[in-house]
Amino acid sequence: MEYSALKYIYTPLATPGAHTLLLLHGTGGNENDLIPLAKNFGDGYNILSVRGNVSENGMPRFFKRLGMGIFDEDDLRFRTNELVHFIQSIADTEGFDIKKLIALGYSNGANIAGATLVQYPDFLAGAILYRPMQPYRQLPEFSVKRAVPVFISSGSADPTVNSIEIQNYITSLEKAGFKVSFNNLPTGHNLVQQDISLAAEWLSTIL
Numbered sequence: 170m171e172y173s174a175l176k177y178i179y180t181p182l183a184t185p186g187a188h189t190l191l192l193l194h195g196t197g198g199n200e201n202d203l204i205p206l207a208k209n210f211g212d213g214y215n216i217l218s219v220r221g222n223v224s225e226n227g228m229p230r231f232f233k234r235l236g237m238g239i240f241d242e243d244d245l246r247f248r249t250n251e252l253v254h255f256i257q258s259i260a261d262t263e264g265f266d267i268k269k270l271i272a273l274g275y276s277n278g279a280n281i282a283g284a285t286l287v288q289y290p291d292f293l294a295g296a297i298l299y300r301p302m303q304p305y306r307q308l309p310e311f312s313v314k315r316a317v318p319v320f321i322s323s324g325s326a327d328p329t330v331n332s333i334e335i336q337n338y339i340t341s342l343e344k345a346g347f348k349v350s351f352n353n354l355p356t357g358h359n360l361v362q363q364d365i366s367l368a369a370e371w372l373s374t375i376l
Contacts, residue, residue, distance in 0.1 A: 170247065172250070172251040172254050172255065173222055173251065174255060174258075175219050175220060175221075175222055175251075175252065175255050176199075176200055176219070176220040177200055177217060177218060177219045177220065177259075178200045178201070178204070178216070178217075178218045179215070179216070179217050179218075179259075179263045179265075180204075180215065180216040181215050181263065181264060181265070182212070182213065182214060182215045184213070186266060186269070187213060187214060187215050187265075187266075187269070188213075188214050188215070188266075188269040188270070188271055188294065188376060189214060189215040189216070189217050189265045189266070189269060189270050189271065190207050190210065190214045190215070190216055190217070190271055190273050191217050191218075191219065191256070191270050191271065191272045191273065191282075191293075192204065192206075192207055192216065192217065192218035192219065192273050192274075192278075193219060193221075193231065193272060193273065193274035193275070193277075193278025193279070193281060193282055194218075194220070194221070194229070194274075194275060194277070194278050195275040195276035195277050195278055195279075195300075196225065196228055196229075196230050196276060196277045197228035197229065197230075198229065198275075198278075199220045199229055200218040200219055200220040201218070202218075203218060203273065203275065203278075204216060204218055206273075206360075206365060207273065209365045209366075209369050210368075210369050210372055211369075211373075214271075215265050217256070217263070217265065217270075219252070219255075219256075221248075221277070221278075221281075222248065222251065223244070223248065230277050231248055231252070231277055231278060231280070231281040232244045232245040232247075232248040232249075232277075232280075232281060232284075233245075237329065238302065238329055238330075240280070240302075240304065240305075242305055242306070245280075245281070245284055245304060245305070246284070246288070248281060249281055249284040249285055249288050249289075250288070252281060252285065253285060253288075253289050253292060256270070268294065269294050270292070270293055270294055271293065271294055271295040271296065271297070271372070272285065272293050272295075272296040272297065272298075273296075273297040273299075273368075274296070274297070274298055274299065274301070275299040275300060275360065276299065276300045276301075276358065279298040279299050279300060279301035280301055280302055280304050281304075282296050282298055282301075283296075283298060283301050283302075283303070283304045283338075284304040284305070286311075286313075286317075286319065286342065286347065287304060287305065287308060287309065287311050288311075290311050290312060290313040290314075290317070290345060290346075290347075291313055291314050291315075291317075293317060294317065295317060295318045295319065295320075295372075295375060296317070296318075296319045296320070297319075297320045297368045297371075297372070298319065298320065298321045298322075299322055299360055299364055299368075300322070300323060300324060300327060300329075300330060300358055300360075301321060301323075301330075301335075301338070302329075302330055302331075302334065302335075302338075303334050303335070303337065303338035303341075308341050311345050312345045312346050313345055313346040313347055314346075315346070316346055316347065316348040317346075317347050317348065318347070318348045318349075318350070318371075318375045319342060319347045319348065319349045319350070320349075320350045320352075320367075320368050320371045320372070321335075321339065321349060321350070321351045321352070322351075322352040322353075322354055322364045322367065322368065323335055323351075323352070323353050323354070324353075324354055324355075324356040324357045324358055324359075325353050325354065325355050325356070326355065326356060326357045327356075327357050327358045328357070328358070329358050330358070332353075339351055350371055352364075352367050
């Protein structure tokens with residue numbers, strides 16, 4: 170299969186060399202969904218918001234799944250390659266520094282961001298993962314050259330995410346060299362204000 174372009178919105182910042190927030194929506198979302206949320210992180214970032222190329226009953230996703238919580242791992246691997254290739258292809262045209270890319274993903278978007286950490290450990294400068302799952306049942310060997318910071322927030326009452334699997338996922342990321350900040354909040358799968366405020370505070374401390 171050949172890689173396809175993705176629909177996206179890019180909003181540049183006037184300041185040269187700024188970091189770019191890569192916004193990755195959840196199932197049924199689109200490239201507009203997370204832009205209001207990103208404003209909570211201040212105006213010091215370029216914004217690159219991307220729409221997933223997969224449709225599930227008319228709902229955009231970043232990769233296929235076989236059932237609730239069961240990923241089509243071959244498609245996830247392909248779509249992760251496709252996403253990274255696409256971002257690399259537009260970086261010069263849009264004028265953002267590809268070495269200063271911070272993923273911000275929710276649910277399905279957090280999972281393809283996580284797959285990017287696994288498949289391309291040195292591609293992202295950081296990642297905010299809201300309600301992620303481990304992207305692959307068996308993670309391959311991977312390691313990062315520097316301690317890339319990763320923020321993860323889960324909901325303790327989230328029925329879609331297994332808490333033991335999340336802990337194993339975090340352990341694997343840390344063993345690979347990522348610096349993980351984990352927050353387990355008293356909520357479900359939907360985001361709450363605490364998710365945003367904690368991530369914003371975290372982001373301000375790593376840059």
